[in-house]
Amino acid sequence: MRMRKKPNLIPRMQRCERVLPKEPEQFCGRWLEAFPERNQLWLEVGCGKGLFSAQTARENPEALLVAIEKVPEALVVAMERACAEDLSNLLFIDGDATGLPELFAEGEVDRIFINFCDPWRRKGNAKRRLTSPAFLKIYGSLLRPGGQIRFKTDNVPLFDYSLETLEAEGWSVTELTRDLHKNGAAEIMTDYETKFHEQGVPICALTAEMRARV
Numbered sequence: 212m213r214m215r216k217k218p219n220l221i222p223r224m225q226r227c228e229r230v231l232p233k234e235p236e237q238f239c240g241r242w243l244e245a246f247p248e249r250n251q252l253w254l255e256v257g258c259g260k261g262l263f264s265a266q267t268a269r270e271n272p273e274a275l276l277v278a279i280e281k282v283p284e285a286l287v288v289a290m291e292r293a294c295a296e297d298l299s300n301l302l303f304i305d306g307d308a309t310g311l312p313e314l315f316a317e318g319e320v321d322r323i324f325i326n327f328c329d330p331w332r333r334k335g336n337a338k339r340r341l342t343s344p345a346f347l348k349i350y351g352s353l354l355r356p357g358g359q360i361r362f363k364t365d366n367v368p369l370f371d372y373s374l375e376t377l378e379a380e381g382w383s384v385t386e387l388t389r390d391l392h393k394n395g396a397a398e399i400m401t402d403y404e405t406k407f408h409e410q411g412v413p414i415c416a417l418t419a420e421m422r423a424r425v
């Protein structure tokens with residue numbers, strides 16, 4: 212579902228329409244064919260204001276990074292960042308991650324980033340967590356064999372829930388830490404991560420891939 216935009220957002224988004232494909236569904240199954248100068252397709256789910264997106268794209272010119280975000284007020288800031296830096300390997304989708312299967316074909320994606328997603332503390336809202344079984348099934352179908360999820364959060368209950376859900380859904384966790392930046396900034400940080408890190412909050416992170424089907 213697309214959210215209604217406040218009027219002042221429309222001109223801001225129009226100014227950066229270069230990074231927001233009008234009909235992203237048309238690229239389903241042929242993202243890398245349409246952007247042949249890139250050889251990896253990466254997806255970021257819930258990019259927020261896009262600090263991580265911009266730096267990741269800048270440091271990985273071989274990859275096309277597509278970031279999806281459902282809140283236009285955050286998305287527009289991420290788009291403005293990408294345009295200000297003139298990044299040509301970063302694109303955005305204005306929408307909800309439940310729509311990913313219409314945007315990417317099975318096995319098309321090399322890597323998925325899920326950073327500091329909302330914890331949805333109440334059990335009744337667990338299906339909205341971006342690491343719920345339904346979302347993991349979507350990611351599992353979009354990733355190529357051996358493709359990975361990178362997940363980071365400050366929220367320990369969400370991290371524990373995600374570990375349990377990954378295990379139950381047939382994923383192998385290949386890297387895990389509960390204090391990613393213990394010895395100084397270890398990797399590209401998101402907007403939320405920067406704030407938590409400055410407050411001294413430990414960051415949990417994991418990498419996971421689907422176990423081979425037998």
Ligand SMILES: C[S@@+](CC[C@H](N)C(=O)[O-])C[C@H]1O[C@@H](n2cnc3c(N)ncnc32)[C@H](O)[C@@H]1O
Nearest residue numbers: 257258259280281282307308326327401402403
């Ligand atoms: C807590 S913020 C973190 C933003 C950013 N990843 C960061 O670390 O700074 C979580 C973001 O995920 C987005 N989000 C949550 N569920 C989503 C969904 N189903 N589809 C797309 N975006 C979603 C929210 O709108 C929000 O911007």
